[in-house]
Amino acid sequence: MSDFSAAFGAAIEMITSGNPQLVGIVLLSLKVSLSAVLVASLIGLPIGALLAVARFPGRRTLIVLTNALMGLPPVVVGLVVYLLLSRAGPLGELGLLFTPQAMVIAQAILVLPIVIALTRQAAEDAWSVYRDLLRSLGASQWRSAVTLLWDIRASLVTTVLAGFGRAAAEVGAVMIVGGNIDGVTRVMTTAIALETSKGDLPLALGLGAVLISIVVAVNAAAYLVNEWSARRYG
Amino acid sequence: MGMTRRSFVRLVCDGCMALAATASLVANAADERYITVASTTSTEASGLFDFLLPKFEQKTGIEVRVVAVGTGQALDIGRRGDADVVFVHDAAAEKQFVAEGHGIDRREVMYNDFVLVGPTSDPAKVAGISDVAAAFAKIAEAKAPFVSRADRSGTHMAELRIWDAAGIDIDERKGRWYRETGSGMGAALNTAAAMDAYVLSDRGTWLSFENRRNLAILVQGDPRLFNQYGVILVNPAKHPDVKQQQAQKFIDWLVSDEGQAAIAGFRLRGEQAFFPNADGRGR
Amino acid sequence: MTQAGSLLAPLLPLYLRAVTVIAGGKRILDGVNLTLTTGARTIVLGPNGAGKSVLLRVCHGLVRPSSGEVRFNGPERIDGRRRHAMVFQRPVMLRRSALANVTHALALAGVPRARRQQTAEEALERVGLMRLAGQPARVLSGGEQQRLAIARAWALRPELLLLDEPTANLDPTATQAIETAINAVHAAGTKIVMVTHNLGQAHRLGDEVVFLDAGRVVEHVPMSQFLASPGSAEARSFLRGELPWA
Secondary structure (H helix, E strand, O other), X not given: OHHHHHHHHHHHHHHHHOXXXXXXXHHHHHHHHHHHHHHHHHHHHHHHHHHHHOOOOOHHHHHHHHHHHOOOOHHHHHHHHXXXXXXXXXXXXXXXXXXXXXXXXXXXXXXXXXXXXXXXXXHHHHHHHHHHHHHHOOOOHXXXXXXXXXXXXXXXHHHHHHHHHHHHHOOHHHHHHHOOOOOOOOOHHHHHHHHHHOOOHHHHHHHHHHHHHHHHHHHHHHHHHXXXXXXXXX | OOHHHHHHHHHHHHHHHHHHHHHHHHHHHHHOOEEEEEEEXXXXXXXXXXXXXXXXXXXXXXXXXXXXXXXXXXXXXXXXXXXXXXXXXXXXXXXXXXXXXXXXXEEEEEEEEEEEEEEOOOOOOOOOOOOHHHHHHHHHHHOOOEEEOOOOOHHHXXXXXXHHHOOOOHHHHOOOOEEEOOOOHHHHHHHHHHHOOEEEEEHHHHHHOOOOOOEEEEEOOOHHHEEEEEEEEEOOOOOOOOOHHHHHHHHHHHHOHHHHHHHHOOEEOOEEOOEEOOOOEOO | OOHHHHHOOOOOOXXXXXXXXXXXXXXXXXXXXXXXXXOOOEEEEOOOOOOHHHHHHHHHOOOOOOEEEEEEOOOOEEOOEEOEEEEOOOOOOOOOEHHHHHHHHHHHOXXXXXXXXXXXXXXXXXXXXXXXXXXXHHHOOHHHHHHHHHHHHHOOOOOEEEEEOOOOOOOHHHHHHHHHHHHHHHHOOOEEEEEOOOHHHHHHHOOEEEEEEOOEEEEEEEHHHHHHOOOOHHHHHHHHHHOOOO
């Protein structure tokens, strides 16, 4: 129990003192995970909606595949991206290894299947209701997909949040492709791993508390946005 | 199209901004003044880099980015050309690295030592023994819990050499008492603390380790526990992207009077943790 | 709506020749032959399972016949915009305001941006929903939503409007409002084809009847004739069932 109270104390102290190192780590975590979710959403939302609307050979295989890829182990993704971005690898020219950009790429890959699979499910449910109307209006597949995306936006907020949660919580991918470099690629999860390995468990727990608080805050903000939207548009 | 078109356009704009930001960061990265050093978790965990690097950065304006992993992985990073400098503590592996042509100009920088840490209850009765190989033999005899990093790190290699010196084929003798965690030093210490087990640790990590519980240093000072650090420039002939000029500055600084004095000045819990011993080119 | 409209062949008549729809092993439509012309308001009647809904969907292109031909006199699209529209039994409302439901439908149908706002407002005006234009469509009552659906369909200025039991779920007041709206649409020049179970409504709104039974068109006659003296046994049986006191 003393570990937990020490951790609680460490967390409070860190937050209130505005420790600049902590601030830097928190900002980088947010930047990396939010960017990853943004990239994954830009790609995944349209694909998910189109998967719900379009019919083509191999569609069902693709759906099963994206559902399965939701369970991609982060450390495996990290390793693969590392091998791709390494100087000895095919994309070495870009010099992206051990940078925040590499972390964004790795996390975007992790989040993409989640966005596609959850969007597809919500869009498919909506499509069963909207299909007659949209086909009646002669809407193209693409326009139908976009219409669905706007109408199911409340579910999409939850989807994006699920993606963000996945990105913010993982350590395996960002550790390998980022290298946990102090001041450059150290994010909350890798900092927690480091402090744990140094045996400073209260500090690690405290950082964990800060991380959870941030994720809760992001979720609360999204919930409020959904509420406001429901009030406005029904 | 009202709402839908506006939100779609907004999405596209966000996407373009994200891509532009990424592109600009990629472009900038190329001409930033920094070098990448692949080193070990134990060196980083000791806090040496937090103490040492600002001195170098202030003097030269070159930022040093340390990727801290196990020795094996650090050398692998060097082989791939993903680092400019490799700074580890496994002389045999380092020499092979140079022999393979991946590194040039290996220099000895400093040494610290390993300590045999164990529970104060000391079931194998090794406390105070001066010969660490004998201590290991007693632990194997007693089948007392022993945590091994088992990750091909410098520490792990040192541990294996001691089993060898004790005449013990550890692959044969290991049983439930021999716990291979495959982890870094800190994690191994955590495990040993939780299990009241013996573990071989570098002094630096031990000095800054907070979660000691019932553990204490039981054996130290044996010359076999001597842990030499070497720094190697990743071969620019094989890996043209290596920032040779800046990396060489770092290596030269480490072995210079100034760098060596800085290393000697680093204190952990009031004790000197690393002992500078650069004396010209590596043997 | 466009200059080309006057040069384009009229959408109707609509010809169905030997249209058969087989689904799940069942013949839902069985060799339907039908010609629908402008002018008369057509009511499709028949017992449950006769295939009335599917008939409408086949006309609208939502269901493809297993065999047979569905052919319009003129092209089905002008400037990318469909020339026939449909209103379903349960109105599907987009998650946006009433007005936005109409403007978005216009956008999906390919109407240029500049004309959408005005066209939408005119449509809402015609069905008496302008005062609710800014409300979220989903909070409107069932009757209001169905009126909105009609406005949305009519905003496209279709030459043919198909309605599938539009007032089945509505109370008499709302039903009356819908019937008024349908007549307004018809008065503006749109052909009406409607499925209903409400014979009173059929009588009020219909000029002619297409009577379907077991997937076949059994009768296609003026309304008064059908109600007064139906020609077929199936029709007589149907009317007896609907009006047991007759």
